[in-house]
Amino acid sequence: xxxxxxxxxxxxxxxxxxxxxxxxxxxxxxxxxxxxxxxxxxxxxxxxxxxxxxxxxxxxxxxxxxxxxxxxxxxxxxxxxxxxxxxxxxxxxxxxxxxxxxxxxxxxxxxxxxxxxxxxxxxxxxxxxxxxxxxxxxxxxxxxxxxxxxxxxxxxxxxxxxxxxxxxxxxxxxxxxxxxxxxxxxxxxxxxxxxxxxxxxxxxxxxxxxxxxxxxxxxxxxxxxxxxxxxxxxxxxxxx
Ligand SMILES: C[S@@+](CC[C@H](N)C(=O)[O-])C[C@H]1O[C@@H](n2cnc3c(N)ncnc32)[C@H](O)[C@@H]1O
Ligand SMILES: Nc1nc2[nH]cc(C(=O)O)c2c(=O)[nH]1
Ligand code: SF4
Ligand SMILES: [Mg+2]
Numbered sequence: 001x002x003x004x005x006x007x008x009x010x011x012x013x014x015x016x017x018x019x020x021x022x023x024x025x026x027x028x029x030x031x032x033x034x035x036x037x038x039x040x041x042x043x044x045x046x047x048x049x050x051x052x053x054x055x056x057x058x059x060x061x062x063x064x065x066x067x068x069x070x071x072x073x074x075x076x077x078x079x080x081x082x083x084x085x086x087x088x089x090x091x092x093x094x095x096x097x098x099x100x101x102x103x104x105x106x107x108x109x110x111x112x113x114x115x116x117x118x119x120x121x122x123x124x125x126x127x128x129x130x131x132x133x134x135x136x137x138x139x140x141x142x143x144x145x146x147x148x149x150x151x152x153x154x155x156x157x158x159x160x161x162x163x164x165x166x167x168x169x170x171x172x173x174x175x176x177x178x179x180x181x182x183x184x185x186x187x188x189x190x191x192x193x194x195x196x197x198x199x200x201x202x203x204x205x206x207x208x209x210x211x212x213x214x215x216x217x218x219x220x221x222x223x224x225x226x227x228x229x230x231x232x233x234x235x236x237x238x239x240x
Contacts, residue, residue: 004090016230045082080108092117130168164189
């Protein structure tokens with residue numbers, strides 16, 4: 001088996017975002033990202049600040065830790081990062097081991113890289129990054145990823161765009177127009193990921209703003225707008 005770089009394993013918690021919001025799930029967060037989003041809420045996966053906590057684990061070890069931590073109190077695992085799509089076999093083997101135990105797998109990735117194991121995932125979220133992130137979308141790569149997913153019968157996938165401002169909203173619209181058949185989730189951005197204490201009022205204000213954009217826009221009749229539910233409940237706490 002092939003090792004994978006892991007920065008944290010936590011749960012059970014409640015999936016707070018997108019297509020599988022509300023589902024009880026464990027999390028495996030891989031280390032390393034090819035992006036550097038200005039507002040990344042998981043920058044410790046790539047900025048070096050938690051480098052000493054990164055562990056190279058065999059997929060079997062990851063499963064053992066998930067079972068130790070969660071017992072039989074979960075049937076879903078979300079693999080996020082960082083960018084889990086930077087990792088080939090290690091994540092592919094982990095997915096296989098989880099499926100052998102009838103545990104469903106969700107993935108969070110930004111659509112900058114393809115992995116063949118995308119086709120095995122039960123809920124694959126592709127989250128291209130809007131202008132406020134400072135990252136540039138590789139549209140050819142995104143086209144090719146969505147084309148491969150569309151051609152496969154098994155791969156349940158969706159798009160999720162984080163929106164901080166008008167420019168980001170225009171970007172989300174461009175994504176929707178480019179991939180009209182793919183379910184699109186919009187999520188308001190958290191502008192301060194280090195603020196301590198209760199941030200729910202601020203987050204709900206941004207959610208209402210995003211609701212208003214979509215309500216007024218006949219070109220966005222098919223999208224879904226959701227908060228980061230875990231951030232409303234647990235704020236900027238890590239491992240939730
Ligand atoms: C930390 S990322 C890890 C997975 C992958 N690198 C990605 O970006 O899709 C998980 C999700 O959190 C979202 N996210 C990160 N920082 C955020 C913020 N400040 N506000 C709202 N969503 C954020 C990302 O857009 C992504 O959808
Ligand atoms: N509860 C909870 N839901 C989430 N959905 C996506 C997350 C992520 O960081 O990828 C996340 C997370 O970190 N926690
Ligand atoms: S792609 Fe995801 S993990 Fe990477 S910097 Fe952006 S939000 Fe953070
Ligand atoms: Mg998160």
